[in-house]
Amino acid sequence: MDAEGKKHSLRMINYGLYIVTAKENNEVAAGTINWLSQASFTPPLVMVGIKADSHLHTVIQHRGQFAVSILDQSQKALAQDFFRPSTYDGLLLSGHATDPGPTTGAPILKETPGWFEVEVRQAISIGDHTVYIAEVVDAGVRDKAAIPLVMRETGWFYGG
Amino acid sequence: MDAEGKKHSLRMINYGLYIVTAKENNEVAAGTINWLSQASFTPPLVMVGIKADSHLHTVIQHRGQFAVSILDQSQKALAQDFFRPSTYDGLLLSGHATDPGPTTGAPILKETPGWFEVEVRQAISIGDHTVYIAEVVDAGVRDKAAIPLVMRETGWFYGG
Numbered sequence: 239m240d241a242e243g244k245k246h247s248l249r250m251i252n253y254g255l256y257i258v259t260a261k262e263n264n265e266v267a268a269g270t271i272n273w274l275s276q277a278s279f280t281p282p283l284v285m286v287g288i289k290a291d292s293h294l295h296t297v298i299q300h301r302g303q304f305a306v307s308i309l310d311q312s313q314k315a316l317a318q319d320f321f322r323p324s325t326y327d328g329l330l331l332s333g334h335a336t337d338p339g340p341t342t343g344a345p346i347l348k349e350t351p352g353w354f355e356v357e358v359r360q361a362i363s364i365g366d367h368t369v370y371i372a373e374v375v376d377a378g379v380r381d382k383a384a385i386p387l388v389m390r391e392t393g394w395f396y397g398g
Numbered sequence: 399m400d401a402e403g404k405k406h407s408l409r410m411i412n413y414g415l416y417i418v419t420a421k422e423n424n425e426v427a428a429g430t431i432n433w434l435s436q437a438s439f440t441p442p443l444v445m446v447g448i449k450a451d452s453h454l455h456t457v458i459q460h461r462g463q464f465a466v467s468i469l470d471q472s473q474k475a476l477a478q479d480f481f482r483p484s485t486y487d488g489l490l491l492s493g494h495a496t497d498p499g500p501t502t503g504a505p506i507l508k509e510t511p512g513w514f515e516v517e518v519r520q521a522i523s524i525g526d527h528t529v530y531i532a533e534v535v536d537a538g539v540r541d542k543a544a545i546p547l548v549m550r551e552t553g554w555f556y557g558g
Binding site for chain 2: 397
């Protein structure tokens with residue numbers, strides 16, 4: 239296989255950016271991710287790739303649930319905040335206000351336009367990321383008119 | 399769960415648009431899809447949701463391989479051509495020139511900026527779409543400077 243062709247063609251896939259959070263007992267993990275897509279209408283499923291050697295992965299494996307906060311086009315800086323290990327103090331996640339997810343307890347960022355919570359139905363571990371097939375069990379929208387962030391417009395790539 | 403919240407939050411996920419093709423013996427299937435993401439760097443995996451009751455699904459199930467042609471921002475009309483059942487005559491796929499994929503034999507659209515071919519490693523059938531976890535086995539790029547189509551900019555939605 240042409241390695242350059244593989245890198246460039248896979249980088250042509252378009253993505254949004256999302257902050258995934260999980261909470262098990264007093265342990266909270268968070269991270270910015272882009273490998274996420276819907277996977278079924280009925281039941282409502284998503285498929286999400288999470289780096290297998292990450293703290294976020296550990297907490298999701300234990301809990302079997304997580305939350306997704308969807309970033310608006312104006313929130314590139316917020317995405318960047320969750321490239322680093324996060325802190326959770328009161329309801330402040332790395333300094334950002336959150337609400338506990340009604341179903342998962344995972345912190346949901348108040349300043350994002352929409353969110354959903356999922357329960358893992360299957361975890362497939364054949365690559366360097368685990369693919370979670372997960373059912374949407376709760377969701378909410380704060381700003382229906384929001385235009386979600388397109389990863390390409392940030393100049394970042396995670397893929398190839 | 400708030401049905402409106404679910405619909406609107408899931409529609410905030412950003413996607414590109416892709417033409418997926420598969421060929422088994424003389425049978426060719428094609429369709430425009432958006433539920434696609436990378437899922438691993440090593441090995442290079444993608445995860446793709448394909449409608450379970452579609453002809454494309456039938457051919458992928460038999461063949462275990464398929465090809466993905468990536469649409470440029472100028473190719474909304476091309477995306478629309480593959481919402482309908484396709485024809486394959488010579489190397490013309492619904493009237494568009496193709497090359498046979500070097501590994502899968504599936505037709506790859508000549509006018510798209512990039513493509514890759516995959517072999518299915520796992521098929522997960524717990525929703526109304528099958529999730530294929532598939533390894534990228536061949537790939538090529540014709541226009542490195544292309545800006546791939548963002549589904550939101552077409553005004554179409556497939557999700558929610």
